[in-house]
Amino acid sequence: MKRFSDLNPIATAVYYMCVLGITMFSMQPLMLCISLVTSILTCVYDRSVKVKGHIFTAVLFLIAAVINPLFVHNGVTVLFYLNDNPFTLEALVYGIVAAGMIAAALYWLRSMSAALSSDKIMYIFGRFSPKIALIISMSLRYIGLFKERFRKIQNTQRALGLYDDGNLIDALRGRARVLSILITWTLENGIVTAESMEARGYMSGRRTSYAPYRIHMADISFIALSLALTAIAIIGLRNTQTVFYPDMRFELFTPWGIAGAAAFALLCLLPIIINIKEAVKWRLLISKA
DSSP states (O other): OOOGGGSOHHHHHHHHHHHHHHHHTOOOHHHHHHHHHHHHHHHHHHTOSOHHHHHHHHHHHHHHHHHHHHHOOOOSOEEEEETTEEEEHHHHHHHHHHHHHHHHHHHHHHHHHHHSOHHHHHHHHHTTOHHHHHHHHHHHHHHHHHHHHHHHHHHHHHHTTOOOOSSHHHHHHHHHHHHHHHHHHHHHHHHHHHHHHHHTTTTSSOOOOOOOOOOOHHHHHHHHHHHHHHHHHHHHHHTSEEEOSSSOEEEOOSHHHHHHHHHHHHHHHHHHHHHHHHHHHHHHHHHHO
16 A cells, blocks of 8 residues: 555545535434544644634634524523524534534545645546546646735735825725736736637647556555445445434434544544554564565
8 A cells, every 4th residue: 555645646635525425415423523623633643734724714713603503593491592593402412513524625625635636636537537637627726825825915015105004994995906907917827827828729639648657456456445435434424313303313423424523533533544644554564674
């Protein structure tokens, strides 16, 4: 078995689709708790999320958890009244579970963006649709490029004395001016890119590409293991019951529910397990040398 980052991009994409599929289409508290904890561990292990990212996700989690009981008043267990509207325990628990789903999905998406670079995305989609692959690759590139250009324009405006964020009105005017310059710069760059591609004969003939990725037996085994664990997790989900309204009823620890949760936990921990296994193997080889 290779390191997780050395797996074929198709195997990596299948893995993240399995994890994200269960995370985003399930409201079962146990599964989402497993997904959130393991996603945080994965991002901490591969250092794909900085401290600011963790703070942002924590703030988003708190906001999403509180919003639901403020606007949804279903449930029979009233904790207190706010402006004559009941603040129920069921709505609060549902909000916490939904917030956990959002936070877990964000962590997995950040881990996926770190694992799948633009050349890997081109490799995955290039064979099916080169145009889609090019659009996705350019879109991902422009996310970081927009942030860098916005910072440069903002710093230049400040140096010229044209950007003043002392009050709200001046700050909005400054940001609007920076945004206008950024859009103009981006459109101009898009025209230059299109003319450059046309001059180089893009799509004038049969497209060829170099892909340094090959599917090995380890990749096939990883895909099969991911799909098998996903199937067990789905069966476990179907054999559990999660009801929030009007009163909460959770039947999570059935035999299949426990098996599904264990399979999903193993699925989520596969990247860490593979990397630790390879690190230990490497250290043993060095010690024998």
